[in-house]
Amino acid sequence: MDKTYASAADAVADIPAGSSLAVGGFGLSGVPITLIRAIQALGVDGLEVVSNNCGVDGWGLGELLSEGRIRRVIASYIGENKEFARQYLSGEIEVELTPQGTLAERLRAGGVGVPAFYTATGAGTMVSEGGMPIRYNSDGTVGLVSEPKEQRPFDVFGAAKEYVLETAISTDFGLVRAAVGDRHGNLQFEKSTRNFNPLAGMAGRITIAEVDRLVEPGELDPDEIHLPGIYVDRVIVLSAEQAGELPIEKTTVRPREAAGASTSSTDSRGHA
Template identity: 85%
Template structure:
């Protein structure tokens, strides 16, 4: 029942080229960066990634993307990842954009054995009607477009409307980042890092979790467990240095209320005055 691995490299050693991965995180919050870098070091490519987004330029899944290791992405948005946008528009990577809530439910459904479900989200749009570009050609034309999805009317919630059939997602592996885990694989996520992590962990047939802190079984109470160990197969315990790498995607600062517009001390700026807000955002 002890699911700990000595290193992230050991935990990802059997992930082959062409594997599908469900990866937790939202922007830079809760990203399993150590596991991603171990996979990058292995040199495997042709990967299919399912995640809320594909990281940012130079960090998270953006590192795998920049190295040309990702073939296909299922995500809810491209965001401000310029390399992701460049590869998509240049025909280097296939992208299936999915409404965020639908993506979350598709992962959850895959984790609990529900093959498909109906949702009103996207009905009557390109999501259901098809034609969304999945892959572009080098000349900018659409090389591959999405197919129409099944629509069905339901009388629900006091009205009749059409719902679109969405299929569940399950992947070969799940990669997640948790604050605390026990040796049986039970995980607790910290605040907003909970995001897509439990869902990615549920959807992976083999799930690898990197954790900031390892505790013994029984330390985590039932109400403290956000993802049961039944979904987790491998644990990697991060070093303090690895756990502390928590970059901020967008840094915004403001002067403290009542502070002078001019620095009170030479070299002390308004940005520094708001440093405590930045630290709080971590």
């Protein structure tokens, strides 16, 4: 039952080229950067990534993206990453844009064995009707578009409306970042780093977690476990230096009206 590995390199060593990865994180918050860099060092390419976004230029999944390691992305957001947008519009990468809540539920459904579900989100739009660009040609024309999805009416709370059928997502591997984990793989996330991490962990057939701190089984109160160890296969413990790499995505500074005025920012652990 001891799921700990000696290093990130050991934990990702069997990830082959062409694998699909569900990756936790939201912006720069809760990104499993050590595992991402271990995959980068492994040298595999042709990856399909499922994540809220694809990192930013030069950090997170953006590090794999900049080296041309990613073939396809299922995500909700292209912003904050110029290289992601460039590769998409130039036809170097396929992108399946998915509403954020739908993406979250598709990952959760994959983790619990629900093959598909209906949602009102996207019904009557290009999400359901098809035609959304997935891949562009190098000349800027559209090379591949999304297919139409099944729609049907449901009467919910006394009002009939159209719902669209969305399929579950499961991936070869899941990569997550947690604040605390035990040797059985039970995980606890800190504040906003919880984001997509539990869902990515559920969706991976083999899930690998990097944790800031390792405790022994039984030390975590069951009510404080955000992702049970049944979903987690491998755990690596970060060094103090690795755990402390918490870049700030955006820094907001208000005008200094008086001496000693404060600044406001948010780091990747979700702290203000």
